[in-house]
Amino acid sequence: MPEFDTLHVKNIVLLGHAGSGKTTLAECMLFEAGIINRKGNISEKNTTGDYHELERERGNSIFSKLLHVKWRGYKINIIDTPGYDDFSGEVIAALRVADTGVMMLNAVMGVEVSTDIIWDYTEKFRTPMIFAVNKLDDDNADFDKTVREAKANFGSKVVMVQYPRQTGAGFHEIIDVLRMTMYKFHDAGGKPDKLPIPDDEKEKADLLHKELVEAVAGNDEALMEKYFDKGELDEDDMKNGLKRAMIGHDLFPLFCLSAERNMGSGRLMGFIDNVCPSANEMPAQVTKKGDRLPCDANGPACLFIYKTVSEPHVGELSFFKIYSGVVKSGMDLENETTGVSEKISQLFLIEGNKRTAVNELVAGDIGATLKLKNTHVNNTLHAKGSNYELPPIEFPSPNMTVAIETLKKGEEEKLSQALHQLREEDPTIHVEVSSELKQTLIHCQGDMHLAVAKWKIGHNHKLDVRFIKPRIPYRETIRKSAEGSYRHKKQSGGSGQFAEVLLRIEPWYEGMPEPKDLTVRVRDNYDLDWGGRLVFYNCIVGGAIDTRFLPSVLKGVMEKMHNGPLTGAYARDIRVCVHDGKMHPVDSNDISFKIAGLQAFRQAFQQADPQILEPVYVVEVLCPDELTGAVMGDLQSRRAIVEGMDNERHFRKITAKVPLAEMDGYSSALRSLTQGKAKFNMRFASYEPVPGDLQRRLITDYNATAKEEYA
Structure with missing residues (x-):
């Protein structure tokens, strides 16, 4: 039989911004439970959780870690997660299987941006949550400010179970308003002395105890009646009421900690085994x-x-x-x-x-x-015959793209295998072999995420690779109507090649009228794989070109749209009307009309006020209010159009439209600009015309490298 039954297994996930103390708390819990006999330290690179070579090298968590302790008849599974948003996939996967989240708040920094982002995931999963205010022994700790920010961000459901009697270097006493006890810790931390609440704290503790009891009773009608009758709830009532409220995502108890000095972790563990739900107490x-x-x-x-x-x-x-x-x-x-x-x-x-x-x-x-x-x-x-399939984890979309290539030729197959394994381990990494850009692309969450990928490829697969700026998937189109004609004639003994095509091209838009001066015999609409549309009209009158050659003309036009006349980028949103031409009874064939169609289209395109389009993305940046000016200045230097600013909890959300070509390196730039206090996401918005000077530069660069097209 298993050592623990379902009711006595608790699954918790430690969450929070980088540096909030998650790994240190996990170390305390292992130490308190007797799993380890000496607490490891991040600065000494010897914690149980951050065991990976790369984590010890960088000094922060990168991967989620599974740990477990046996504590007072319960097994507590602990998943320690990274705090940087580059590794949000690790956090989401851990939240998917946890039954309670412990959100660590840094008492020096308050509610930080990653905390805010992670909270959105906990809301989605409806995970029962505990808040733990850590680093109360820091001289700059501000418990009251941290609690105010927590309530402002996460609502009045945040209820204090504990508060510190003092903060800073002298922190060693925690007043527990659930048990109405003061815990006094010795310098080495560990097990505290349980003392009566001092007289000078009694009024505050009584008030907070009443608030806690009323919050618990307010979420349960039977407890509310009992509270009105007796004016109090006993310990079992509070335990059961808290559990139900946490399962319903109606209350979030808040605790006090100094994980570094091992003060408060034992009481938190006691609450986890005594109150937090087991998996069989959660909704099915x-x-x-x-x-x-x-x-x-x-x-x-x-x-x-x-x-x-x-x-x-x-x-x-x-x-x-x-x-x-x-x-x-x-x-x-x-x-x-x-x-x-x-x-x-x-x-x-x-x-x-x-x-x-x-x-x-x-x-x-x-x-x-x-x-x-x-x-x-x-x-x-x-089990065979059950046919259960649980909903998948929905991982976040990538925020950053780079191209990857090996430094040595002939290692492409080895790189492909490495990238496949990378994708297996990390579903937030997307790998794309782009036929359009002729590059292998890695889509990821940010520069730290990318650095980890490069480390894995180098260490696990012994491959030297480099990341380069990806090419931009520009598009080409036209802004006015133009005529094009081309006669293809080739004689080399025997049957030759002959075709002449006259056509008109126009910018296509939804609902545009039919041409009034041409007779439309056949209209074909093609939704292009790369976006946009080609509308192809057969307007031939009098049999100038046999109908059987029109597919070849279309093939030539489509080939040139696949390799646009200006820069080789895909062309889109064009109407082509083939209205005249000539053919030869012997020398005309499919290849002749394909070449004539391609060259007539290219000629017309150059005369139709051609326009290069660039992909533009909606970029949303979440940052503290005092950093708004710096973030906006950087965005505007990237040709951004700022569309608005909103308040999101106690952060500022800046929304802007930014050309993809200007987003290279943005992840690292934003982290440097804000010391890691900002977060961004981006999504494709539309294709928009590039400025004239950029268009001229793109065409010049392309002409300098493009090979002469065979005709």
Whole structure:
């Protein structure tokens, strides 16, 4: 039998901005539970969580880590997550399988931008949440300001369970208004003395206790009646009421910490095992078909893969949460997505980089297994015949794109394999081989994300690569009508080649009238793969060109639109009317009319006031108010058009339209400009005309490198 039943397994995720103390708190929890006998330190690069070589090199968390402790009859699974938004995929995946979130707030910095962004994900998952105000021992700590910002950002649902009697270097006393006790810590932290609340704090503590009781009662009608009758709620009432309110996302208890000095972590752990919900107390999962899947150990086995890691000399380690049944080593499960049968040959409990083999895990627990054949992140494995498929994790869209190439020729296949593995481990990285730009592109979350990808490629695959600026997917179009004609004649003995094509091109727009001076015989509309439209008219009268040659003319036009006349970029939104020409009874053929159509189109295009279009993106930047001017100045230097500024919680949101060509390096520039206090996202908006000077430069650059076209 499993060591812990479902009710006694708690899954928590540590969240917060970089530097808020998540990894240090995780270290405290391991130490308090006796898993480790000495707390590691980030500055000494010896924490259990940040074990990866790259994390110790950089001094911050990059990957989510699974840890666990045994605490007073409960097993607490802890997922420590990175704080930089470049690694938001790790946070979202962890939130998907956690049953409670612990949001760390830095008492020096207050509510920071990444905290705000992460909160949106917790709202989406409806994750029960705890706030933990950390670093109260810092001389610049401001507990009251941090609480005000938390309430301003996350609402009145934030309720104080604790407050510090003092902050700064003298911080060592926490007043708990749930238990109406003062915890007094010794210099080394650890287990505190439990003392009565001092007289000079009694009035404040009583007031906050009353607010807490009323907040709990206010979310439960039966408790409200009991509170009105007795004027108080007992400990069990408070425990059950808090749990229900947290599950309903109606209350967010707030605690005090100094993780560095191990003050407050034990009380937080006690609250987690005593109040926070187990997986079977949370709402049942709903499958993609709409069926309910209760977290029940007696149900059919069902697990969900939320993360994979490739380990050297071992293979892929797949992390999962069991949503139903009991999973045992040696069990055969079916992958609902791929239909493949997978054998769970080994089961592991994970402690950072350490694996402990177990024979079985119960519903609600989190573990890992090795060497699944064809199972990936977001796949559901279940007992045969169950046919459960859980909804996938929706990962964020990329904010940054670069081109990648190897420094040595002949290593393209090796790079392809490396990028495939990178994508398997990190679903927030998208890899694209662009036939349009003739580059291999990596789409990612930011420059730190990219640096990690490069490190993995170099260390795990022994490949030297470089990132270069991606080419911009410009488009070409026209702004007025023009005529074009071309006679193709070639004689080389025997049958020759002959075709003459006269055509008109016009800017196409939705609802434009039919040409009045031409007889339209056939109209064809083509929605182009690269966006926009080609409308092709057969306006031939009197059989000047046989109908059978019109597809060849169209083929020539389409070929030139695929490789535009100005810069080789795709052309779009053009109407072509073929209205005259000549043919020869012997020498005319398909290739002749294709060439004539292409050259007539190219000639007309150059006379039709051609225009290069560039992709423009909507960029939204979230930053503190005092940094607004600097952020706007930088955007305007990038040819941005600022469309508005709004308040979003206690941050400023700047919305601007920015050409993609100007967004190169923006991630690192914004981080440098704001010391990491700002966050941005971008999405495609439209194609817009480039300025005249830029158009001339693009054409000149293209003509200098383009090969002469065969005609």
